[in-house]
Amino acid sequence: MWVERDVPLAMSDGTVLRANVYRPLGGGQYPVLMSYGPYGKDLSFQEAYPVQFAAMVEAHPEILEGTTGKHLAWEVADPERWVPFGYVLVRVDSRGSGRSPGFVDCFSPQQARDYYECIEWAGSRPWSNGKVGLSGISYYAINQWQVAALRPPHLAAICPWEGVADWYRDANYHGGIPSSFFPRLYGVQIESVQHGVGSRGRRHPHFGVLAAGDVDLDENELMANRADVAEELRQHPLFDSYWQDRSADLSSVEVPVLSAGNWGGQALHLRGNIDGFTESASEHKWLEVHGEAHWTLYYSAYGVDLQKRFFDYFLKGEGDWPDEQPAVSLNIRYPGEVFELRGEGEWPLARTSWTKYYLDVADHALSLEPADEASTISYQPFGAGVTLMSPPFQEATEITGPIAAKLFISSASEDADLFLVMHLYDFDGIEVLFEGASEPRHPLSQGWLRASHRELDLARTLAHRPAHSHDKVAPLVPGQVYEVDVEIWPTCIVVPAGYRIGLSVLGRDYDHGGQGLPTAYGVEMRGSGVNVHDDPVARSAAVYGQPVTLHSGGQHASYLLLPIVPPA
Structure with missing residues (x-):
């Protein structure tokens, strides 16, 4: 050449x-x-x-x-x-x-x-x-x-x-x-x-x-x-003209598109690849999602x-x-980094059975029925948080698509950072980790929200995809209960019979608790890759390290909305 x-x-x-x-x-x-x-x-x-x-x-x-x-x-x-x-x-x-x-x-x-x-x-x-x-x-x-x-x-x-579309929400301010x-x-x-x-x-x-x-x-x-x-x-810190100028106007993208995303691209690219497919104006567009490294x-x-x-x-x-x-080509993921390529016609999948798992903080459980009795649990945000577990699945069950959580929370301070982590646990209760785009031991999925950014953009919000405007701050009144909707990034897993899913609510980045892997970026990979939220000024302990209370049951029916996909 x-x-x-x-x-x-x-x-x-x-x-x-x-x-x-x-x-x-x-x-x-x-x-x-x-x-x-x-x-x-x-x-x-x-x-x-x-x-x-x-x-x-x-x-x-x-x-x-x-x-x-x-x-x-x-x-x-x-x-x-x-x-x-x-x-x-x-x-x-x-x-x-x-x-x-x-x-x-x-x-x-x-x-x-x-x-x-x-x-x-x-x-x-x-x-x-x-x-x-x-x-x-x-x-x-x-x-x-x-x-x-x-x-x-x-x-x-x-x-x-594997490319971001919204430079604010996808990469730099997760949930604010x-x-x-x-x-x-x-x-x-x-x-x-x-x-x-x-x-x-x-x-x-x-x-x-x-x-x-x-x-x-x-x-x-x-x-x-x-x-x-x-x-x-x-x-x-808010979505303003700086971010608008650095984010794509997907409604103006009319050229043919092949958007290729990664199930492990949490906190960086996956959200943008899916939005690029669903929101671009092109009449000729395709989505492909795969696994492996970035x-x-x-x-x-x-x-x-x-x-x-x-x-x-x-x-x-x-x-x-x-x-x-096919319009949508998905490498369906199984534990052990096993994938099965499957074609679909749309995203999210039309046959999805949107299923609510209600939080029961008294029993640390995720249940298909809401608890009649109200209960609360408080946690230290920079500590272990709260983890709730589903019953074992009775049969192999596919979860593919976007996830949302509705929580009722109160804080001892004027704000709270919510880090939501989706887990998969095997028969012995050991977490199954996955190869992420840039993190070799990743949880099933993650979502984030700064509670003072809880205001929804109602024109863009869907039941399975809350959208936040991020253009103003609404401080919390300490001790007052607030309803918040949290976007959890899309995922894909076929859950084997006998396995469980879990949801953790934290005030810090997920950490798998094992040996961290060094990087060139001055931070170890400990389950969240290098996509961490560790600015001591923007996340001061005086505000974001104060106790947070999670409410469930009764009039505070907190839940996790999962995309259960039946066989075609």
């Missing part, structure tokens, strides 16, 4: 971004697959992420069949796999990152406009057939939603593989509770390849290219050339085949994608 490095892409404000272009040999016009982001187009996957790379190829050795792997980069397509299929790959370093100069402002309107201009540049090249598709994981998926809403004329299809994930990632994965790190950064082991540019800027210059993400998040299946034979059939149809006019691909 032809490889052109640092191809200049002049933006309308005069900034010149740099791209790598990988093309089939010879003449002709081809569809384009593009990615645009801050992780370094010339940063070697194997060198920068050796642990993840080793785990990926061990699980899926076919990833290195027919490729040297020299052109692999984190969370974007391998040109050696795709160019032989008759595609041009264009990999762009976003403004201020890698080998592109400028100011780093992730998911800003400026970056979305840049992406629009890059798409239009690629769609008008002599080697392009005029159709551009977008491909990539995580960051490279999130900004697909954003730019698709701007409707670039040459954009023909998008495949956001601030997460420290993105500021940590920003320092490790984005600042390290900021344009101007230059010779202090990594050099590609095969091509000798400095991933962060040839210019060496001092630390003050680098700081002046990037947004202070941690400070910006602190300054915007970055693996995209590169696997399964993932490449799925993407290729989609892009072949919409970028080349080849194949029978709409006839052969």
Whole structure:
């Protein structure tokens, strides 16, 4: 293939971004697959992420069949796999990152406009057939939603593989509770390849290219050339124009969509992938949900085949994608990381039997009938919380879809952070954990709500999906009982006969209690990955560490709403 490095892409404000272009040999016009982001187009996957790379190829050795792997980069397509299929790959370093100069402002309107201009540049090249598709994981998926809403004329299809749509609710303020994930990632994965790190950064082991540019800027210059993400998040605790500008307007997304999510993508991408499917305006859209780690299946034979059939149809006019691909393709999950691929026609599934399990805090139970007698239990939010258990299931039972909880709570302070955790327990009462997108020992599902953010957006709220406006704070009166609705993120599990489900109500992140796994982000993975909520100022013990009381029975019929799916 032809490889052109640092191809200049002049933006309308005069900034010149740099791209790598990988093309089939010879003449002709081809569809384009593009990615645009801050992780370094010339940063070697194997060198920068050796642990993840080793785990990926061990699980899926076919990833290195027919490729040297020299052109692999984190969370974007391998040109050696795709160019032989008759595609041009264009990999762009976003403004201020890698080998592109400028100011780093992730998911800003400026970056979305840049992406629009890059798409239009690629769609008008002599080697392009005029159709551009977008491909990539995580960051490279999130900004697909954003730019698709701007409707670039040459954009023909998008495949956001595990990507947030709502930058506030999906990633940074879960239920209004601030997460420290993105500021940590920003320092490790984005600042390290900021344009101007230059010779202090990594050099590609095969091509000798400095991933962060040839210019060496001092630390003050680098700081002046990037947004202070941690400070910006602190300054915007409510959903305002800052978040609106950095979240996709899904109602304006009309291009064909293949949205690929991960059952283990709690606290990051799964919610966005499902919302992208249900809320985008496209007449041609598909949802696929899988398991395994965040970055693996995209590169696997399964993932490449799925993407290729989609892009072949919409970028080349080849194949029978709409006839052969169900609207919803779910890898139904069983304990032990066993999956069974099944096609469905919609989300949530039309045959769902929405089933209420009522909380009985007196007996620490989840019951199909509400308790007549009122009861209460108090817990220390930063402690063990309260866990309630269902009876053993009498037969194998599938739970697939969104989950909601209605709770009645009171607090000793003017606010309370509610962390809800769904569990699966085996015959012996031992919790069954799952491989998450970025956490190898994850609970069944999780949900969050800051009680002062309890006001619902009634126009968007559904019984199985409470939606909160997050635009104002309504403090609690200590001791007063409040009704709150909590969104618990979608999940999928076939519960074996004899197993139980559980619900924990906590005031802190879930911790499986076992040995934590180290990360590069300054936090151990202990069941919640790196998506933790540990800001000591935003979650002060004086407010959020005070006793909370959970009410059930009588006039306070708290319940968990589960999507039980009968056989088709």
